[in-house]
Amino acid sequence: MSDTEQVEQVEQEVTQAVAAVPAIGASRTDMANAIRALAMDAVQAANSGHPGAPMGMADMAVALWGSHLKHNPTNPHWLDRDRFVLSNGHASMLLYSVLHLTGYKLPMAELKKFRQLHSKTPGHPEVHVTPGVETTTGPLGQGLTNAVGMALAEKLLAQEFNRDGHDVVNHNTFTFMGDGCLMEGISHEAAALAGAWKLNKLIALYDDNGISIDGQVAPWFIDNTALRFVAYGWNVLGPIDGHNAELVASTIAEAKTGADKPTLIICKTAIGQGSPNRANTAKAHGEPLGNEEIALTRDALGWPHKPFSVPKEVLAAWDAKAAGVAAEAVWNDKFAAYKAAFPELAKELLRRMKGDLPKNFNQVAVDTAVAAHTKADTVASRKASQLALESFTAALPEMLGGSADLTGSNLTNTKCTPNLRFDAVTGESNGGRHINYGVREFGMAAIMNGVALHGGYIPFGGTFLTFSDYSRNAIRMAALMKLRVVHVFTHDSIGLGEDGPTHQSIEHAASLRLIPNLDVWRPGDTAETAVAWAVALQNKNKPTALLLSRQNINYAPKSGLGDISKGAYVLAEPSEVGMKKKTQAVIIATGSEVQLALKAQEILATRKIAVRVVSMPSTTTFDKQSVEYKSSVLPAGVPRIAVEMGVTAGWWKYGCAAVVGIDTYGESAPAPVLFKLFGFTPENVADTVEQALRK
Numbered sequence: 086m087s088d089t090e091q092v093e094q095v096e097q098e099v100t101q102a103v104a105a106v107p108a109i110g111a112s113r114t115d116m117a118n119a120i121r122a123l124a125m126d127a128v129q130a131a132n133s134g135h136p137g138a139p140m141g142m143a144d145m146a147v148a149l150w151g152s153h154l155k156h157n158p159t160n161p162h163w164l165d166r167d168r169f170v171l172s173n174g175h176a177s178m179l180l181y182s183v184l185h186l187t188g189y190k191l192p193m194a195e196l197k198k199f200r201q202l203h204s205k206t207p208g209h210p211e212v213h214v215t216p217g218v219e220t221t222t223g224p225l226g227q228g229l230t231n232a233v234g235m236a237l238a239e240k241l242l243a244q245e246f247n248r249d250g251h252d253v254v255n256h257n258t259f260t261f262m263g264d265g266c267l268m269e270g271i272s273h274e275a276a277a278l279a280g281a282w283k284l285n286k287l288i289a290l291y292d293d294n295g296i297s298i299d300g301q302v303a304p305w306f307i308d309n310t311a312l313r314f315v316a317y318g319w320n321v322l323g324p325i326d327g328h329n330a331e332l333v334a335s336t337i338a339e340a341k342t343g344a345d346k347p348t349l350i351i352c353k354t355a356i357g358q359g360s361p362n363r364a365n366t367a368k369a370h371g372e373p374l375g376n377e378e379i380a381l382t383r384d385a386l387g388w389p390h391k392p393f394s395v396p397k398e399v400l401a402a403w404d405a406k407a408a409g410v411a412a413e414a415v416w417n418d419k420f421a422a423y424k425a426a427f428p429e430l431a432k433e434l435l436r437r438m439k440g441d442l443p444k445n446f447n448q449v450a451v452d453t454a455v456a457a458h459t460k461a462d463t464v465a466s467r468k469a470s471q472l473a474l475e476s477f478t479a480a481l482p483e484m485l486g487g488s489a490d491l492t493g494s495n496l497t498n499t500k501c502t503p504n505l506r507f508d509a510v511t512g513e514s515n516g517g518r519h520i521n522y523g524v525r526e527f528g529m530a531a532i533m534n535g536v537a538l539h540g541g542y543i544p545f546g547g548t549f550l551t552f553s554d555y556s557r558n559a560i561r562m563a564a565l566m567k568l569r570v571v572h573v574f575t576h577d578s579i580g581l582g583e584d585g586p587t588h589q590s591i592e593h594a595a596s597l598r599l600i601p602n603l604d605v606w607r608p609g610d611t612a613e614t615a616v617a618w619a620v621a622l623q624n625k626n627k628p629t630a631l632l633l634s635r636q637n638i639n640y641a642p643k644s645g646l647g648d649i650s651k652g653a654y655v656l657a658e659p660s661e662v663g664m665k666k667k668t669q670a671v672i673i674a675t676g677s678e679v680q681l682a683l684k685a686q687e688i689l690a691t692r693k694i695a696v697r698v699v700s701m702p703s704t705t706t707f708d709k710q711s712v713e714y715k716s717s718v719l720p721a722g723v724p725r726i727a728v729e730m731g732v733t734a735g736w737w738k739y740g741c742a743a744v745v746g747i748d749t750y751g752e753s754a755p756a757p758v759l760f761k762l763f764g765f766t767p768e769n770v771a772d773t774v775e776q777a778l779r780k
Contacts, residue, residue: 111402113330116151117143118386119186119395119403121359124178125382126392127199127206129373134200134208137356137369138176141327142261142292145352148333149259149290150183150405153341157409158188161216164438165256165416168219168235168539172228172262173292174209175371179261181206184217186395186403191216193393212538212566220538221566224558226269227531229289232260233275234535234544236287236347241485241505242541244514246434251423253416253434257286257341264295264302267310271559274528279347280318283512287347288340290333293324294356300367311351320346327352345512359386437483438540440569440625449480450619454646457611461640466676467575467633469614471496477618478502478518481543484622485536487520488547488573489529494635495547495575526552530559530572537568543622547573549581550590550632553597563628564602570628571621577607577632578730579763580677585753590632594675595735597630598704606703607632607729609679610640613702616649620706634677636756641679641700652706653718659695662687666695670774671719673699673739674728682728684767689774696774697723704735724777728770730763742777745770 120143128134155167171180178199185191191205198204205215209223219235222228236258243254266272279287291310295302311321320343322336333352340348357369360382374382383389390396424431436443443449453476457469464472478484478499486502488495498504498519505517522529526548533544553560553574563570579589598605604627606617614633621629641656648654656679659668670689674682682698689696699718701707707715719725719739726743727736733746747763760766 111396111399113144113147113151115396115399116147116402117330118359118388119399120146120179120182121386122383122388122390123182123185123196123393123395125374125379127178127181127196129376129379130197130392131200132373134178134373135175135371136178136374137296137363138173138263138292138294139179139182140358140360140369141294141354141356142176142179143358144328144330145261145290145292145333145354146179146183147330148337150187151330151403152334153337154259155256155412156217156405157413158184158217158406159410160413161189163413163416165254167256168232168258170220170228170232170235170258170260171210171222172232172260172266173225174222174228176261176263177206177208177210180210180218181215184215186400188404188406188409189217197393220535221562224562225263225265226271226275227534227559227562229260229262229266230271230275230528230531230559231535231538232258232287232289233279233284234532234537235539236279236284237282237532238536238539238541239286240282240284241514242434244516246430248423248427248430251419251426253420253423257288260287260289261292262289263292264297264306267291267308268306271527271531274525275532276314276317276319278522278525278528278532281507283318283345283507284347285343285345285512288337288350289347290350290352292327292354293351294354294365296356296365296367296370298367298370311349314349318346320348321351322348323351324353325351327354328358361385434541437542440540442622443480445480446622449476453477454612454615454619457615458643458646460611461642462611463637463639464611465634465637466608466610466614467494467496467635469608469611470573470618470631470633471499472611473615473618475499477622481622483542485518485520485542485544486546487522487529487544489522489526489552490524491548491575492519492521494549495573497545497547497573520546522546526555527559530556531562533570534559534563534566534568537563537570538566543569543571545571545573547575549576549588550574550593551576551588553593553630560597560603560628560630561600564600567602567626568628569625572628572630573633574630575633576635577676578634579747579751579759580634580636580730580756582756582759583753586750589751590731591747591750592732594632594729594731598735602627603705604629604703605632605705606630607676608702609674609676609700610638612640612643612646613649613700616646617702620650632676636677638677639680641683649702650706651710651714652703652708653699653701655697655718656700657683657686657698659686659690659697662690664690664695666693668697668720668723669695670724670726670778671697671699672726672728672770672774673701673719673736673741675701676729678728678730678765681765681767681770685770685774688767688771692771692775694775694778726770726774726777730765742780743773745773
């Protein structure tokens, strides 16, 4: 028997052992009732929460976690584990119960602190808080979409790194979801892409209980879900009895044999299953059952145990630690053989899964910025972004780009990132690294979150800045989850021109800057754009939004590049326009408006007014600098005037005496006409400075 055959035999034995777990000591019904009881008890103790969905999905959890899920509770971050996403995150007690029961470091004490301050059991699952939680869910539909991103990352990594006889990337992505997830529009975007990409290792289990907060969903949710997913190119199984754990387990086994499509399993369930008076009602959804109903439910389930008490035989049936260690040991042997045969590939896979940048990244970043500084191109910052991307995507194979149907406008494609395509028959990819997401901004953003959560890639995607409104909640989730995701937002102002106010960004820069842990950059030339990209790629624990112009921007001469990465720096002192006087005012500008500031400085010099020009490509980065540095850039006692083609809100915090901005919507006209109409001219900036000094 060859080494490969021995490994496969051991892996098969482990799989059989995992499948046999429910037969040890306790029935599947007992295992499911443990989840129901813990969910009831925790919600009651917190006096808030959602007991109904965990009680309804308990048998589904037994089927998946007891018979199929490849995971190791002693190592939640094992590279080749299956991913599980609870898309209907309000059912968090289902996940917390299963994590506790299977052996993760989530003791009963944490379940008793459900929804309490600093517990590991928050109201909705949060990645990096609870061991075993793969993503933060709660905003419905996004969990499913994250799962699509995870499955995409797995598929691409497998094709990139696996070799004959060495399948070191080979795992499934499972998600539970409910009616609410499917009513959210993002589910359409995500499911359609999953079908187009033939993500055959994505398996979604739909908790079809027909209840939402407002009651029976039939009057407002009439979709034929099965046909809808068939139309997306999915394999659809069911409807089946979601309370028959053996049937659910066998259906999952069937789904895992699918070679060319993702699979939807429709599970008919009763919300609040087991509750005599609350099952199948909206009352079971989002409030405690109450002590009296819990007592009745315990009797109905035949569960005589005290709150937060699980019999030893049930705990033993759930315990997945030994099986998890064995499964990972099998994979470790496979990876050792892979490493021996392909040492460089193994090293590269581990580097990328850790999220470390290549050792030569700093030099690449410096070279890219210096090249931009030396060449001093006059181009739109969206083109400057593409120039930087040519360098970075060549050096970082983990960069996975894309655009929401605007590639020719966003310029997110490069020579070494061909369009990603999948074979219609085999489902294999062509090795492309640029994704055509179609007109699906929200889906794109949440899929990128899933890719980043899985690991192995740094996702970036583009659309117009005004359409950040569509993807805003996924951007917020990336910030909340501390994910390295880069959003390329072009057409950043009224400079868009003729398309008019529906497409012209006014409030968007200010609103994005309000999102905690989101780094926002609006660079003013090629050098600033290159530095912004370098910073974004180094932001391992935060997403970045790059706001880029459609119109060309002249390069701004500068003495060096060192302070750009601090978010703001002194671009031009009065001496650079022949003034020997002490600085009388500071003009702060971002993006294309830096050019206005420099020209206004020249005009003011003819009026004997000495002005310093500060370029502030990133307020979010500058705000985190030391007091000393900020004071050196914006000296005390000197009037400050900000210039940006956006709402004035947000600039007053810098103690500005005036702001040249736009607090109305734009107009449809050529950009130069709009600049003059709304006062974005060097003369108006100069006049505004002079008026501020007079005051």
